[in-house]
Amino acid sequence: MKFLLVDDSKTMRNIQKRILTGIGPVEFAEAGDGVQALEVLRGVPEGFQLILIDWNMPNMDGITLVNRIRATDKKTPLVMVTTESEKSRIMDAIKAGVNNYVLKPFTPETMLEKIKQTLKIAA
């Protein structure tokens, strides 16, 4: 499986990698913001099985990235991983096309459960 991790914090990307290796053999690609993420996506024509996206990032934020991805790709599962927990924000993300939402801070168990749930529904 190939996952793309999009977060301006390398710490958060490393935490996600550490937890998500619990799913099985996974290759990770990374991006520090939405602009980089789009470049990564252009360079990987076969795509990813899952993309995890932070909300607050420089250059291009997560919700803008979700909108850009969904303009041409309705299928790849997108999971928002963010501190933005107001109902209006969650609704905005769902309307934009995310498949699941993980609130920071999270336990490894919560992250794994949400990702497995997302992959199961997408399969």
Add this chain to the structure above:
Amino acid sequence: MQTQLNQAPKSRISSKLIMPFVKSTMNVFTTMVRIKPEIAAPYLKEDGHATYDVSGIIGFSGGLLGSVIVSFQMETARQLVNALVGSEIDTESPDFPDAIGEMANMVAGNAKKDLGMVTNIGVPSVIIGRCHIICRLTGVPCIVIPCHTSVGDFAVEVNIKLAA
């Protein structure tokens, strides 16, 4: 220099702006770092020096203006970062301030939903150095939330006000 909250003018300090950060600090460190802090009585800070030597700073805009700073003793920062990341991080490497910034980001971000208004938080800045001074909003109290852990102390400094 500090003033106990019960001696400070009540009209200028709202617990509605402080309690979300108390709750958020407990949540972030207990859940993500797996080290539970003991929160001590908040107090009013009257000088510009950061409480400790490592500070993660998050700016607020929109409904609230100002900043929140999570300030750590250096050794405490090192141990909390290692616990967060799950491995030894060199304090000289860029990964160290990145982790500090992420902890500050989660404390501020997690508090947002309980602040009662639409507000935005910026990307974190990190300052490392003894006795650094941080310029804060003038005329706005800075409330310090002291936190004690098994690996040392840190503090959450809240310097925010309602936007006009």
